[in-house]
Amino acid sequence: MPIVLISSSPHSVGQELAQQLERKTGWPLFSRKQLAEQAHDQGIKLSRLETSIVKSPVLPEKLAREKELYLAFVTAKLYENAVEGNLIYFGRSGHLLLPGVSHRLRVGLAAPRQIRVENVVRELNLSPEKAAEYIDRLDADIEKWIHYVHRQEAKDPGQYDIFFNLQNMSLANASMLLCETAALPDFRQTPLSTKRLEDLYLAARAKLRLAEDEHTRSLDLGVRAVGGVVTVTYMPRQEEAAQSISHVLQDLEGCRENLCTMAETTILWIQEAFDPKAESFKQIIQLAQRWGAAVELLRLMPYKSDAPESPTVSPEQHQSRSPKPTEHVYTGGVEDDESEAPVDDGGLARTQEELVAIGRSAGGFTVYGGTGEVVEAVRENSHYSLVILGDLFLDKGPETRKRQTREMGLTIRERLKASVITVAELESRFLFGKKQALKAVLYAAAVVCLYVLVFHFQEPILNFLGGEIHAKWKWLASITVTLLVPLVAYTYGTVAGLVLKLIDID
């Protein structure tokens, strides 16, 4: 059964819907109000975060950390409050929580404005005009919250699995419909969704613990957990403090291995199969070393009938939430934790091993599905400076593969606000190869010609720019300057950029 995440406009009837569902299913109900109280007890300054987000579109560094902490806290609380995997959560932007968990049911609810105004008039004792104004302001604030905390647009219908409009539907019928939807096989817990939830929970606890410790609380960290392996990336300037990371995480329940990588940024590499001996791997490593970046591997597999999400998990199987590995050999953090025969992971573990060996690993994991699933999987950790799309959609023809890769790139760029390129473009955009050498030579020759021309014919040129010729041809002189200047800047700028690229400064 699913985790039902209900999100509705303030002062509508979202809470009533959640309570009705609770009565029908017997699943525990957890609200944002309870969450806010517990967050306050934990020392998370939620009200300050809310006020700041409403006031400023730019999150200061400390508040950005507070935001991460709050999201980690919410994730942990949702997991802990779920009984046998079931939970009803009601609260603002609830539908955006637990990204990538397929057994969550994201519910949206819209109530007629008149009902909301009446509710505010009754609850807050305001005049109808003031109540309407109050609702508008509140809606705008929530839009900002969604925008800055979840980096999503509030009105995107694709965020919901089901949306109720109570204009012509009673609450009782909506609740009945929701109950039936929740029972659909599409929202049942699967081994994969359970694993994803456990990974999120482990990462959330790791973040909370790192935020509690005085040695690590001020660090800018990237934290991800996959199959009991917690990968933390930290900035080089925080090297001294970062030595405490492993110490802080050493007795974290469920964490069987901890990888700490020093990196200024993270490159996400998406591909169906990885090979540490491939040319693309060498190129990406070259770029990562130049940028001081860690590389995160995402193995994207298409949906298949035998994909691991198909079998559902029975309650008995799911009683223990923490993974219990029976062996402690490093596996790349991608396989099931049960002792099993080796599975084909498309070279993910081997490639990650190689990244660990050269000190560039930011973790790796497998995602089944398409672009939507990729975005969901990386959304909570999406501060990537570059996303590289490798060989994808291998079961399709070359043209389809090319088109789908391009479409995926556009979507990822839009949703994650990161630069996206394909492996094929890597060399021309960021590395220095033969083509770049040739380009540098040609542009350098053009630069030399331009400079020789100008400095050899200084007198006539100055006459044209400010002398007697200029007096006759003022417009021509102006247009010539306006065209020549960017030409020089572009050609010489290209040469300078390529030369610095050659010596690994870019």
Next chain:
Amino acid sequence: MHEFLAHFIQIDVGIALQVILLGFIGGVLSGFIGSGGAFFMTPGMMNLGVEGVVAVASNIAHKFGKAMVGSRKHGEAGNVDKRLAVSVLLTAILGIQLAVWINSFLFKGGSGHGAAQGAGANLYISLVFVFILLAVALSMLRDVLRPSGEGEAGAGPSRKIADFLARLNLPPMIHFKVADTKVSVWILLPVGVATGYLAGTIGVGGFIGVPSMIYVFGVPTAVAAGTELYLAMFMGAYGALSYAFQGFVDIRLTMLMYLGSLLGIYLGVYGVKVVNEKYIRLTTSVIILLCVISRGIAIPMYLRQLGFISIDPDWDKYFNLTSKFFLFASGITGTLLILYQVIRAHRQRSGLHKTLRVVKQASYPA
């Protein structure tokens, strides 16, 4: 020598190398600070004997090409709000036009004191330069020296002015989607004019454009920088066109500056990635302050040339020399400090490839 060459200097190898050096230092500072290097290059060229108006004109032409290259990169990163840029640009053109008109008027002896040609414009440019950059440097220093715990919640840019203006809600309001903010046309207008005026006067429009966008309009910092660069491209083009029409652009100076600046910019931008932010702001404010002192020292010379004060003309060379010393000392010291950090960080980068792995015995609940 032809008469038209009077306001263009003779460029020998020594001068050329100094202009390239100016460009390089300006480029490093520009890439590092992210707000143009004209505050260094303009007075630097004036110290080499270039007329103020020619220095400004050549610099604005230089800025045009540089911004064109830079804004393309920002555009790829999604940091450019074109609508905001076009809106500011339309108003900034008024400011640029005003600046070009004042500079040309003063250069042609409009000050009415029968002084040497250019002294009025030089004094005017120097005064604007000193007042504006002194304010920028001092506010930056105040930020750096503020105790770290102070204003914890407001560690980012203050929203006081933007919030106040938003509450006024003066129609018509324009919504800027990329910057995610709404701004009244009545607020946009003076900010645009001021940005254009400063860009046209001392070639440092970014010093008012970027803070205005952040503090007055409430635009995120990265978008403000990207939009300013996009805007600078058009303002630079318009400024270059206007000054070239007046016959003040020395293309040789512009091209020599590029030789140093485009290389310097790459290094400066690289420095921002690898150097601590507090260090960046401290270095920047100290460099700007020294530039202000340098320009301030030259002011008595222009006052004398205009007949406002009486000093022995022989002292001009001392004023010029001291001014030049301060300028180059600040630029070279600042650049060396930045380059030192860049090289150190670069070497560290190639040396530091660390992944610490800790495999544990299970600590799972029974």
